[in-house]
Amino acid sequence: xxxxxxxxxxxxxxxxxxxxxxxxxxxxxxxxxxxxxxxxxxxxxxxxxxxxxxxxxxxxxxxxxxxxxxxxxxxxxxxxxxxxxxxxxxxxxxxxxxxxxxxxxxxxxxxxxx
Amino acid sequence: xxxxxxxxxxxxxxxxxxxxxxxxxxxxxxxxxxxxxxxxxxxxxxxxxxxxxxxxxxxxxxxxxxxxxxxxxxxxxxxxxxxxxxxxxxxxxxxxxxxxxxxxxxxxxxxxx
Numbered sequence: 081x082x083x084x085x086x087x088x089x090x091x092x093x094x095x096x097x098x099x100x101x102x103x104x105x106x107x108x109x110x111x112x113x114x115x116x117x118x119x120x121x122x123x124x125x126x127x128x129x130x131x132x133x134x135x136x137x138x139x140x141x142x143x144x145x146x147x148x149x150x151x152x153x154x155x156x157x158x159x160x161x162x163x164x165x166x167x168x169x170x171x172x173x174x175x176x177x178x179x180x181x182x183x184x185x186x187x188x189x190x191x192x193x194x
Numbered sequence: 195x196x197x198x199x200x201x202x203x204x205x206x207x208x209x210x211x212x213x214x215x216x217x218x219x220x221x222x223x224x225x226x227x228x229x230x231x232x233x234x235x236x237x238x239x240x241x242x243x244x245x246x247x248x249x250x251x252x253x254x255x256x257x258x259x260x261x262x263x264x265x266x267x268x269x270x271x272x273x274x275x276x277x278x279x280x281x282x283x284x285x286x287x288x289x290x291x292x293x294x295x296x297x298x299x300x301x302x303x304x305x306x307x
Binding site (some may be wrong): 084113115117122123124125128136138169171173182183184185186187188 | 228232235236237238239240243281294295296297298299
């Protein structure tokens with residue numbers, strides 16, 4: 081069964097460093113998402129991406145964040161200058177069509193900012 | 195999207211049916227009820243969704259009341275692997291709908307041997 085994959089599974093970085101989290105969505109999916117979950121808290125939407133542009137973003141997704149689909153398979157989330165409060169699980173998701181279809185989530189990347 | 199209310203936790207005996215309730219009294223006519231679950235910090239997993247008719251798939255059944263103000267997710271024969279946080283999410287569906295999922299606190303279901 082096709083699945084969303086994410087790398088790395090765990091990333092440790094120093095405050096102020098840039099990190100790039102990578103995702104490979106399911107191959108025929110057209111809509112891509114990033115969510116995050118701070119330990120013990122709710123899953124929060126960050127951004128959705130379609131047709132090579134952001135379609136929606138939350139207040140969390142400020143200028144420190146960016147997303148990119150650099151080739152036909154990868155979808156990345158970049159955090160330019162990490163803060164302690166960016167420590168969280170980051171989940172990538174994809175769906176074939178927006179609206180009705182379920183979103184398929186990856187296993188997540190645990191980001192730890194020291 | 196309409197707000198949902200779920201009990202924070204529930205227990206269920208292994209092999210028995212798990213019935214997880216969700217209140218969504220402000221649901222509007224074009225909003226669907228979706229259920230996802232999250233097993234111990236893994237990525238959320240889609241379970242089922244419906245508009246007004248009851249739905250069933252290989253994972254679960256979804257019962258939506260006639261007034262659509264509440265619903266129940268039923269896991270017919272719960273196993274230890276069904277221990278997870280279950281999220282009820284109400285959202286507009288359709289080609290022009292927003293894409294984001296808004297997760298609440300969910301119900302932590304503990305299946306016990």
